[in-house]
Amino acid sequence: MKGLILIAHCSKRSLSNNEFLDLVSEVENKDKKFAKIEAAFLEFATPNINTVVKTFIENGIREIYFYPYFLNSGKHVSVDLPNIINKLKEDYPLMEFRLLSHFGKSNKISNIIIEDISSYLKDGES
Template identity: 30%
Template sequence: MTSAILLVAHGSRRPEANADLYKLAELFKTEKPESHVEIGFLELTEPTIPQGLSKCAEHGATSIAILPYFLSQGTHVAEDLIRFRDQFQEQFPQVECYVCPPIGLHSKLVELMLHRLDEGTRSHQQQQKTS
């Protein structure tokens, strides 16, 4: 079985916002060298989710994990990604395709948010000292 991972983000008109998904894909390629890794954006930019799924199939994937780079189980994850998966499966019934859970509330996320809080507080305090 040839596995693939499609990392999915919302998409933005700001290239800087989209760059995170490209960087994440590079990290996944290093951490999961046995899997083919592609990206897809829900809207506003390319590659789209259907384009990313097609690239996975073209690469010979027999199994594709759609991995949302979303925080919660909102409409995009609960409905839109399922719709894209179902449309892809109609076109490529021989390829197993499934949607993974979003990032969600996880102990590592709490740890990260506390870290970001500390960074923001330190930065604010530094700005107050220099003004």
């Protein structure tokens, strides 16, 4: 079975964290490729990555994908997350872990921005 963990940094504002949790719930409701989809926070909030991984393993998930919900490839994306995944590979050698490209690397983002901005313009405006 496959599981997906969407990872966000975290905010000191619980409202911001709840927005992310709502998004993850929406993704889970729409996607049928994964047996389970959960949120994890990198810092300051729960659940963290290790907690979600342990829960997945306890529920029989043996292949875990990590999707960083980050716009840019800063230190968390380029250093911290790979280090966390490498440690998980050491701790759980029979598991399969795959770190996916971060959200900001998607070639669809520019189209989403253009479409979203266009929705605010009146007909005929350019």
